[in-house]
Amino acid sequence: MIINDMGKDPALAADYLKLTGDELPDQNHDALLYEAAKAGLVPCLGLLSEQQKSDLLLGLELGSELNAGQLAQAESVPISLEFLQSMKGREHAFEMKFMEQILDVSGALGHKYPYGAKNLIQPVFEAFQTVHEVSRxxxxxxxxxxxxxxxxxxxxxxxxxTIGFRRLSVSDNEQRALLRLLTMGRTADVQQAELFQQAFQDLDRENKDQLIMGLNIDGNANEKAVLPYYMPAVLSDVLETTKDSTEEEKRRALTSVMRYLARVLSSSSVMSPRSLTLDQVPEDQIMPEVPGIVIEHNMLKAREVLGDPDFKRNPEKLDELDLPPPQELIRRRTSQSIDSMSLR
Known part of the structure; x- marks a missing residue:
């Protein structure tokens, strides 16, 4: 917990370059800190025993791929959990990393409210509890x-x-896609659930199909899955922006955001032919297996339009916004080449 935010320090990259002659990859701060620690740029690790140091480094490596908050909000994709499969026998390293993430959430807003864990309310705790159980x-x-x-x-x-919304099944791709949207939207009441459902149904067929497909790609072999980074924040923004609007205006705005997400997903997603039934794919088009890829798009770009005073009146203007650039995430447990799958 003490060293975690070092990965956010821009000076770290300069120190790493000076020491190693190499540039740090453009990745999340856990990944940067992991590389820096391996290079010896975190001297306090020398105070730990070899086992403690090994557990800490493994936790950093885990954190570079798995973010508990992203999983709790269905922002990540299933292949993002892959690292967990290699941690059998190293459960202490997992528990230490998970506790750090809990403390990180608990301490948020501590500079404004130092009297308790203001952000760790019951729904947040239960979401992290689910992630912990699933991970184990x-x-x-x-x-x-x-x-x-x-x-x-x-x-x-x-x-x-349990509070009156209809039952949804993860076995149905359309219902599973809606479940992901509801989870990313942190939906906890029937009114918001019905708003999301109606906005989802209001999509035109093409965008709806793209959204359903993109939200059901796991990132398995021969697949490119999209991680819509900060999508929960964007959904929160649109709900906040339209909180005083009519129900129709709320739906139009939310549908517009879903269309934007569909465009982002379709720009980078690739579903493996093996995900389809074999009789749907000509034999000469079945690809040899190569590891899947996770492409991250920073969805905060949508704020360029959501913050426009005209958005509530004309939410369709989001259709004109450029897509956020893709960034391929490093999968450390992948040893095979992925050169055969282009980024675009």
Missing amino acids: RIISGELDLRQGYDEVLKKRGLLLE
Whole structure:
């Protein structure tokens, strides 16, 4: 916890370059800190025993691929959980990293409210509790990656079902896509769930199909899955922006954001032919297996339009916004070449 934010320090990249002659990859701060620690740029690690240091480094490596908050909000994709499968026998490293993430959430806003964990309210705690349970079951081999990921979606579906919303199944691609949207939207009441459902149904067929396909790609072999970074924040923004609007205006705005997400997903997503039935794919088009790729798009770009005073009146202007650039995320447990899959 003490060293975690070092990865956000822009001076770290300069220090790393000076020491190693190499530039740090453009990745998340856990990945940067992991590389810096391996290079010896975190001297306090020398105070730890070899086992403690090994656990800490493994936790940093885990954090570079798996973000508990992203999983809790269905922002990540199933292949992002892949690292957990290599942690059997190293559960202490997982627990230490998970505790750090809990403390990080708990301490947020501490500079404004130093009297308690203001952000760690019951729904947030329960979401992280689900992630912890799912992660341990993946580590033990009880669940595969899709099953573990879907446990998060099923918990959201059960929460909404118990308060009166319709039952949704992860076995149905359309319903599963809606569950991901509801989870990214942190939906906890029937009114918001029905708003999301109606906005989803208001999509034209092409965009709806793109959204359903993109939200159901796991990142398995021969696939490119999209991680829509900060999508929960964008959904929160549009709900806040339209909170005083009519129901129709709220739906139009939310549908517009879903269309933008569909465009982003379709720009980078690739579903493996093996995800289809074999009789749908000509034999000469079946690709040899290569590891899947995760492409991250920073969805905060949508704020360029959401912050426009005219957005509430004309949400369709989001259709004109350029897509955020793609960034391929490093999968450290992948040893095979992925050169055969182009980024675009």
